[in-house]
Amino acid sequence: LTPQFAAVALTLLTSLIMHADLLHLGGNMLFFWIFGNNVEDRLGHALFVAFYLGGGIAAGLCHWATTFAPADTAPVIGASGAVAVMMGAYLVTFPRANVRVLLLLGWLPLLLTVPAVYVLVVWLLFDVLTLFLVQHGYVSHVALAAHIGGFAVGALVMLLLNRVVPAPPPDIEILEPTPAPPPPPPDPTGIYWDE
Secondary structure (H helix, E strand, O other), rough: OHHHHHHHHHHHHHHOOOOOOHHHHHHHHHHHHHHHHHHHHHOOOHHHHHHHHHHHHHHHHHHHHHOOOOOOOOOOOOOOOHHHHHHHHHHHHHHEEEEEEEEEOOOOOEEEEEHHHHHHHHHHHHHHHHHHHHHOOOOOOOOHHHHHHHHHHHHHHHHHHHHHOOOOOOOOOOOOOOOOOOOOOOOOOOOOOOO
């Protein structure tokens, strides 16, 4: 490893924590919060951190491998590739889960509960369509291949992890029903007191 290669490789990690502005950061963290917390519950803290960082690197490599303009030197920043990894992992781990979606119809906000699979598939199809348009001249400043590749990496790796990593115990304790206490013995005087 040359120092130059190590410095370039390190940018695959540092780019995960850099964002263009608060809206960029907020959008990534919203999706990370919605989908990542359940994946963390499934994997445990340490494996989740490794999965997130490794997935972010894999998503960055997907972007690098598919860059359409080799002379493009624009920096790539943001956690969206790693967040896409969490979204792919969520899809294969919790396929029947529901999420709440805020839908704005003009000035009317609607809060809907919809299957997570719908949200994830629509998001993925939007990125695939946009990538197709980019290949035909549309300009986008989004690392679409990092999104799509990250989603695929997250889904595939999580399919393997779900087979290898045992599921954690449930958060709730299941208690056996407590038997009813025996009735009090009869009072020989025939007088009963309510307590």
